[in-house]
Amino acid sequence: MKTRKLSRRKFLGTSAMATAGLSLAGPSLFGAPSIISSWNKPNSLINGVQIGTITYSFRSMPDQSAEATLQYVVDSGISAIELMGDPAESFVGKPENPVDRRAFYGLMRAKGDGELSADQQKELADLQSQMDSYNKQLAEWRRKMSMNGFTKLKKMYNDAGVHIYAFKSSAFRPDNTDDEIEWGMKAAKLLGASHVTVEHPSDDAQTLRLGNLAKKNKIYMAYHGHEQQTPTLWDTALKQSDYNALNLDLGHYVAAGNTDPLGIIKEKHHHIKSMHLKDRQTPDNGKGNLPWGKGDTPIKEALHLMHNRKYKFPGTIELEYEIPEGSNAVEEVKKCLAYCEKVLA
Structure with missing residues (x-):
């Protein structure tokens, strides 16, 4: 969440500088709204x-x-x-997904190829349980959230x-x-x-x-x-x-x-x-x-x-x-x- 807020400030700051640049460009530019819009x-x-x-x-x-x-x-x-x-x-x-998706989908691919060890099967079962729980949480959030x-x-x-x-x-x-x-x-x-x-x-x-x-x-x-x-x-x-x-x-x-x-x-x-x-x-x-x-x-x-x-x-x-x-x-x-x-x- 911290990274996201910094990103938003950076983006809005960039937009603000662009707007400031337009305001300094002089009256002639403001006579051309089609130029300004693009x-x-x-x-x-x-x-x-x-x-x-x-x-x-x-x-x-x-x-x-x-x-x-x-x-x-x-x-x-x-x-x-x-x-x-x-x-x-x-x-x-959207609520944050606690599942390591890279690991989850990697194990899913390995399962499809028939290459899972016993320990990997156990890890995949645990990740699948976490994913199922998260998907239920996500469905409930989608049902209640504002669009x-x-x-x-x-x-x-x-x-x-x-x-x-x-x-x-x-x-x-x-x-x-x-x-x-x-x-x-x-x-x-x-x-x-x-x-x-x-x-x-x-x-x-x-x-x-x-x-x-x-x-x-x-x-x-x-x-x-x-x-x-x-x-x-x-x-x-x-x-x-x-x-x-x-x-x-x-x-x-x-x-x-x-x-x-x-x-x-x-x-x-x-x-x-x-x-x-x-x-x-x-x-x-x-x-x-x-x-x-x-x-x-x-x-x-x-x-x-x-x-x-x-x-x-x-x-x-x-x-x-x-x-x-x-x-x-x-x-x-x-x-x-x-x-x-x-x-x-």
Whole structure:
């Protein structure tokens, strides 16, 4: 909490200095309100193609508050985002999770691979019990809390020149109640998002449930894919509800061995609400996640396609390659954005 307060003061202080700078600029500047409204704000709309980022890209940065996350976004030059749930929900008072999630999810992956020792099984059981208890506490908090904080968060981001087009919360899992899911959808709408994103559950009953709740709340449910992506992965969900949609991941799609990554964009573009961009290799080349321009993902061609066909969904930078020594997530997102700018120039 201490770090968060310092971050908020720093951000507000930066804004105050910017305002002071405007006041010293003289009367002529105040005769141009359109200039003032965009002064010192990011703009990652490039030749009609909206480039954004998922704030997961900044997960390695030290401060994960909403205020610090906003500063990372602005410093990267990004003007539109898919916002992860933790910064937003912490901003509005979410109780702190006592569980070491890095350890928990690491053990869960090891369990899936059948590599848990007896001691690790005991540790995982203890962490699972803590997580279950926390999830109950979180559900109760969501039921009682005021939603006004999301409106304040939207204004803070919008004032800095950042639009939230998607929201990814932990409220959309199979074990969440319908009330929690609808809470997440209402939060997304208050943030200004057109859609929420969730991992594709590979469960037709769950996509039907989510699609029906999305229709009720008039917000799109966009399913994200990893290496399970195929050209037909989303077909059942799309038939179930007009509010089911795609959060296509082009890099994972290539790493999954699909041979026509541009084809699915052309085929499903009406249903794509946002598309994650990363540069992964094909299975034959090792499936690596590399700095942009060094892998096998046709990012350049995809951006050209979006521009030429005037697709309106954003391309979302997702930083997943290893950050070089001496750099950080903000600098690497800048590089990804510069790649897009060069391609779309």
